[in-house]
Amino acid sequence: MLIPMKAFRRTIAAYIAFALAPLLVAGAAGAEPLVDLTKQTQLQPGFEKNQEVHSLLPEAIRKAGEINVALAVGIAPVNFPGEKPGEVRGLTADLVTGLEQVLGIKFKTTIFPNTASQLLALESGQVDLTVSTNGDTLERQKSFTFVDYILSTNSIVVAKGNPLGIAKALDVCGKVYGEVKGSFSVYGTFEKVCKGAGLPTPTLSSFDDAPSMMLSLASGRVNAYAGSTFNTIYQQSQGVPVEDVPLPEAGELLLGMTVARNDQPIADAVNAALQVLVKNGYYKQALEHWGLGAYAIQPGVNLAAK
CATH class of the missing domain: 3.40.190.10 (Periplasmic binding protein-like II)
Structure with a gap:
């Protein structure tokens, strides 16, 4: 079941009203003020379609020119609600932009409230890919394939x-x-x-x-x-x-973009596109942009098994 964005944002607003002080806060005495990451702008890359990477996608997706993708908004600064209904901000939004351009297709996105609903949507065929914070585990690899992109x-x-x-x-x-x-x-x-x-x-x-x-x-x-x-x-x-x-x-947990187990070609294409973003420096730039540089990894498929 999809989470109503108005209800979700009301929850955020209630939490802010209850718990927040200023938007820019100082840390311990003498420390530098923490930067308000909601004020951070999204990156605006301009990559050309990589034909070799594009060709890895299933034919049906190439013909449609789009792929159904699940997003989430609950783990900032990886992902959090934007100002407009249905808008996602943070690291995953920047990665989506880069991946769309390299793959040469449009990501048709829907916001889901949690991992359980995303995985159910993958199993039912409602979506083909998640760009979220799903943990890569050996148990989950029995049903899903992960393109791991960050360490938690x-x-x-x-x-x-x-x-x-x-x-x-x-x-x-x-x-x-x-x-x-x-x-x-x-x-x-x-x-x-x-x-x-x-x-x-x-x-x-x-x-x-x-x-x-x-x-x-x-x-x-x-x-x-x-x-x-x-x-x-x-x-x-x-x-x-x-x-x-x-x-x-x-211990530690690898977080990955996720596809159903039988959709390996999608995982291979997304992983190949992500490797392009690593090579051209965009992956590192995006993580550092959101204060997540310390959690960068060498992305790959089903790394929890390795």
């Missing part, structure tokens, strides 16, 4: 000032922990850590989207959730009162 390091996100003194995974034991439905889950990590220490496992609270979960953290209805450091940086740039604590027990 896990962290425990807590309210500013860390009122409960959460410093490690063990400190989440017995507390209320939030996750977005269908997202890559690290709840099993907390279960293992807590049971191994003879402590109660966290109470899991599930949410339909990330903004609702963030609002619950700010209001104290959940005590922590697993996130990524780059998302915390973005939130702090907005004045959101959050901090994060490392979660090495959960």
Whole structure:
């Protein structure tokens, strides 16, 4: 089910009204002010169609001149809502622009609320590709193919000032922990850590989207959730009162553009186009533009298996 953009943006607005201070905030004493990433402009590349890459696409897509693509708006600065309904801003929007130009086709985009709905849309044939933040795992590779493009390091996100003194995974034991439905889950990590220490496992609270979960953290209805450091940086740039604590027990996660398992030619074409963007420097430029340069990888297909 698609998320109504008006409802999603109302959730964002409510969260901002509840939790935000200024749009430009200072960090610790003496630190440089954080840049408000919502003020960042989208890149405007002008690449020519790469005929060799274009030829890798299935014939039906080449003839149509377009491909149905799922986007998301819940993991800033990778993706977040724009000013207009249906508009996506951030890193994925810049990557879409570059990929469209290199592939020589139009991306016909639809916004989906979470990973679960995107994967269901792929399975049903509603879309052919996602350009989102779906985690590449060995289990998911049984049904899907991933073109990995960024590294996500896990962290425990807590309210500013860390009122409960959460410093490690063990400190989440017995507390209320939030996750977005269908997202890559690290709840099993907390279960293992807590049971191994003879402590109660966290109470899991599930949410339909990330903004609702963030609002619950700010209001104290959940005590922590697993996130990524780059998302915390973005939130702090907005004045959101959050901090994060490392979660090495959960390891790292590769995030990938996704196609159904039987759509390998699409994955190969997208990967080839992405390699063009790596070679011409646009991939690196886009990540650095959104403060994500530290999370760049050498993109590739199903890297979690390697």
